[in-house]
Amino acid sequence: MLFLFSMATLLRTSFSDPGVIPRALPDEAAFIEMEIEATNGAVPQGQRPPPRIKNFQINNQIVKLKYCYTCKIFRPPRASHCSICDNCVERFDHHCPWVGNCVGKRNYRYFYLFILSLSLLTIYVFAFNIVYVALKVLICFFTLWSVVGLTGFHTFLVALNQTTNEDNRVQNPYSHGNIVKNCCEVLCGPLPPSVLDRRGILPLEESGSRPPKHLSSNEMPEDTSTPEEMPPPEPPEPPQEMTEAEK
Numbered sequence: 001m002l003f004l005f006s007m008a009t010l011l012r013t014s015f016s017d018p019g020v021i022p023r024a025l026p027d028e029a030a031f032i033e034m035e036i037e038a039t040n041g042a043v044p045q046g047q048r049p050p051p052r053i054k055n056f057q058i059n060n061q062i063v064k065l066k067y068c069y070t071c072k073i074f075r076p077p078r079a080s081h082c083s084i085c086d087n088c089v090e091r092f093d094h095h096c097p098w099v100g101n102c103v104g105k106r107n108y109r110y111f112y113l114f115i116l117s118l119s120l121l122t123i124y125v126f127a128f129n130i131v132y133v134a135l136k137v138l139i140c141f142f143t144l145w146s147v148v149g150l151t152g153f154h155t156f157l158v159a160l161n162q163t164t165n166e167d168n169r170v171q172n173p174y175s176h177g178n179i180v181k182n183c184c185e186v187l188c189g190p191l192p193p194s195v196l197d198r199r200g201i202l203p204l205e206e207s208g209s210r211p212p213k214h215l216s217s218n219e220m221p222e223d224t225s226t227p228e229e230m231p232p233p234e235p236p237e238p239p240q241e242m243t244e245a246e247k
Contacts, residue, residue: 002121009114010099018104019090021071021079029072036067158186 024032036052052067054074065074068081071088075081080092082102091105103111157163161175161182176182 002117002124006114006117006121009110009117012110013096013103013107013114014099014101016101016107016110018092018102018108019106020085020102020104021073021076021088021090023070023088024072032072032074158183161186 052074054065054067056063056065056077058077063077065077067074068088070081070086073088075088076090078091079088081088082092082095084095085102087102089102089104091108093103093108093111095102096111099111099114101107154164157167159179159182160172162172166172166174176185
């Protein structure tokens, strides 16, 4: 919203009339020249004419109204001729190159709102960038501290051939008394083979399944299966005839 407000005031300042005073028409310019000559009188040849000034009183103070030779008018109080726009502007402040327009009586308020909102927007962006950078530095600091601290702690354990679980022990029977040997054993020693049987079949008892509970007579499920048919009895073998020798 602040950015949109800044852009709106910028466009309003750039494309609004700053208070340009119209130039005098030929008839008006001729009449003003006649009044000046009548007031100052005839100027001898070779002498510089007196400045064309009118005195005007504001709050008991005399203000001089200067004559503009380009616009052929006496400029109102606080007005000035802009050399860039080539126009007399009422309550002329300055010609702003950033907005591409004069800043005068009719657009000064929009110019002030533009620079005010732009200043607030700049402070807002700068403050949030500072906060963002500070948070990044803080996060990096704590990350660096934790990682480096953890690495230093485990480097200490490797040098003593200890584990984190054994760190509280007073005596360490696993240390070789030499940092290099301890580091070689922990980091460069041979790895023992794995004792896990990854292709083995887990027994039923070990798989966590439980046998079904014994049901009472009332809870026994009915056997709806048909009884198995018994095979028919084989016929008896016929008696063998006795040979002559047996007789």
